Amino acid sequence: MTPGCFAGIADRFAAMSSIARTDATGGTLDPEFLAWQTSLPIDRRLLEVDVAGSVAHVEGLVAGGLLTREEGDELQAALQGLPGKVARGEVELPVEEDVHMAVEVWLRATVGELADKLHTGRSRNDQVATDLKLWTRAALARVLAALGQLDAGLDAWIARWGETPMPAYTHRQVAIPVLARLWVGAALREPLARDRRLLAVVEDEIADSPLGAGAIGGNTLPIDPQVPARALGFARPPSNPLDAVGSRDHTLTLAFACARIGQHLARFCADVIELSSDGLVTLSGAVACGSSMMPHKRNPDLFELVRGQAALRQGELVALMTTFQGLGTGYHRDLQQDKQVIFASIDGTVDCLKMITLGLEHLDLLPEPCLRALERGDAIATDLTEHLVSIGTPFRVAYRQIGALVASQRAAGKRLVELEAEDLRAAGLPLSLLEQLDVGASASKRAARYR
Numbered sequence: 473m474t475p476g477c478f479a480g481i482a483d484r485f486a487a488m489s490s491i492a493r494t495d496a497t498g499g500t501l502d503p504e505f506l507a508w509q510t511s512l513p514i515d516r517r518l519l520e521v522d523v524a525g526s527v528a529h530v531e532g533l534v535a536g537g538l539l540t541r542e543e544g545d546e547l548q549a550a551l552q553g554l555p556g557k558v559a560r561g562e563v564e565l566p567v568e569e570d571v572h573m574a575v576e577v578w579l580r581a582t583v584g585e586l587a588d589k590l591h592t593g594r595s596r597n598d599q600v601a602t603d604l605k606l607w608t609r610a611a612l613a614r615v616l617a618a619l620g621q622l623d624a625g626l627d628a629w630i631a632r633w634g635e636t637p638m639p640a641y642t643h644r645q646v647a648i649p650v651l652a653r654l655w656v657g658a659a660l661r662e663p664l665a666r667d668r669r670l671l672a673v674v675e676d677e678i679a680d681s682p683l684g685a686g687a688i689g690g691n692t693l694p695i696d697p698q699v700p701a702r703a704l705g706f707a708r709p710p711s712n713p714l715d716a717v718g719s720r721d722h723t724l725t726l727a728f729a730c731a732r733i734g735q736h737l738a739r740f741c742a743d744v745i746e747l748s749s750d751g752l753v754t755l756s757g758a759v760a761c762g763s764s765m766m767p768h769k770r771n772p773d774l775f776e777l778v779r780g781q782a783a784l785r786q787g788e789l790v791a792l793m794t795t796f797q798g799l800g801t802g803y804h805r806d807l808q809q810d811k812q813v814i815f816a817s818i819d820g821t822v823d824c825l826k827m828i829t830l831g832l833e834h835l836d837l838l839p840e841p842c843l844r845a846l847e848r849g850d851a852i853a854t855d856l857t858e859h860l861v862s863i864g865t866p867f868r869v870a871y872r873q874i875g876a877l878v879a880s881q882r883a884a885g886k887r888l889v890e891l892e893a894e895d896l897r898a899a900g901l902p903l904s905l906l907e908q909l910d911v912g913a914s915a916s917k918r919a920a921r922y923r
C-alpha cells in the first residue's frame with residue numbers, strides 16, 4: 473500500500489464525529505486508518521434495513537418505558553424519512569465508520585439530544601447482525617424471484633423444443649437419443665429445484681432476531697426482545713446473545729447455495745457451448761458476440777460469461793469460510809468483511825439467473841442436425857441390443873453381436889442406420905433389426921417413462 477494513498481479520502485473524515493469513542497479509547501484515530509477502516513461505502517446498502525431495525529428497537533424502548541411514546545414517535549418519524557431523503561439526494565449520509573454510526577450521527581444533528589437515547593441497550597454488534605439477516609431476507613426473495621422467472625422461461629423453451637430428439641452425451645461422445653426436455657430438465661430444472669430447497673434452509677437460519685444481544689451479553693434494562701423481534705417479522709428473540717452476534721452461518725449457507733446455483737448454470741452453459749460448436753443449437757445475434765477480427769463469428773459469450781461467474785461464486789464462498797474460520801465466539805471486526813462478499817454473491821447470482829433466462833429465449837435447437845448427429849454417432853446401437861434381448865438373446869451376447877455389427881459397418885464406411893438386409897444376413901442377425909433404426913422413435917420411447 474502506498475503511504476499517503478488515503479490522504480485525499482482522509483480529508484473528508486475531518487468532520488467525522490467520534491460517537492463510539494471515549495476517554496478510555498484514547499485520543500483520536502489516525503485519519504488514514506480511519507479512512508481505510510470505514511465500511512460505509514459498502515454497508516450504505518443496509519440503510520433501509522438499518523432504519524427498520526432502529527424503528528423496531530425504538531418500539532422496544534417505548535414498551536420498556538425507556539422512551540415516552542412521543543419520543544419514540546419523533547425518533548421513528550425521523551428515521552423512517554431518512555432512506556427516501558438519501559435516495560432523492562436531499563441528505564448525504566455523514567462520513568462515519570459505518571452506516572449504523574452515520575444514521576445515529578445524522579439523527580443527532582436532526583432531532584438533537586433525543587437521539588442520545590437511541591442506542592440504549594443496543595450495540596452495533598446486534599445491530600449489524602440484525603441488518604444482515606433482514607438484508608438476507610430480501611436477497612432470498614430476489615434470488616427466488618429470479619429462479620421463478622427462469623422456471624417460466626424453461627416452460628416456454630420446453631413448449632418449443634421439449635419433444636425434439638437430440639443426442640445425450642457420455643464422455644462428450646454421442647451416447648443415446650433423448651428428448652430435449654430431459655436435457656434441460658437435467659441441466660437446469662431438477663438441480664435448481666434442489667437449490668431452492670437449500671435456500672429454504674437459509675430462511676430457517678435467519679428466523680431468530682439478534683436484537684437484544686447487545687455487544688455480546690445482552691443488557692440489564694427492561695427491554696423485551698420479543699417486541700423488536702415481532703415488529704421485524706422474526707420468529708423469536710435471540711436464544712443466546714453470544715451466538716446471536718457472532719454467527720454468520722446463514723451467510724455461509726447462502727453463499728454455498730449461490731455457488732451451487734453458479735455451478736449448475738455453468739454446467740448448462742458448457743452444454744450449450746458444445747452444442748453450439750457441434751452445430752446442434754443456434755443463438756440469435758441478441759445474445760451472441762462477434763469477433764473484432766474474424767467477420768464470420770457468432771460466439772456464445774453470454775454462456776461463457778455465466779460459466780465464468782461460477783468461479784467468482786466459489787471464491788466468495790471460500791472468502792467467507794476463511795474469514796470466519798478460527799474466530800473465537802462473538803463479534804470480531806473481521807466480520808465486517810462479510811458484507812461485500814455476500815452482496816457480490818447475491819448480485820452475481822441474480823444477474824446470472826436473469827442472463828440465462830434471456831439466453832434461453834434466444835436459444836434454438838436444430839432438429840435436423842440433431843438427428844444427423846445421432847445417426848453419425850451410431851446412437852441406435854443400444855436400442856438394437858435391447859431389441860435382441862427382447863427376442864430372447866442374453867444381454868452380453870447381444871451386446872457383442874451389435875458391437876461386431878458397428879465394427880463391420882464402420883469398416884465398410886457406413887453407419888448403423890445404413891444397415892441393409894444383406895449386412896444382417898451376413899452377421900446371422902434377425903431382419904427385424906431393420907425396424908429399429910429410427911433414432912427419433914428411440915428418443916420418444918425412452919422418454920415416455922419420464923414425463
Ligand code: ARG
Pocket residue numbers: 511515569570596597600803805807808809
Ligand atoms: N461495521 C461493523 C460491521 O460491519 C459493525 C461495527 C461493530 N464494531 C465494533 N467495534 N464492535 O461488522
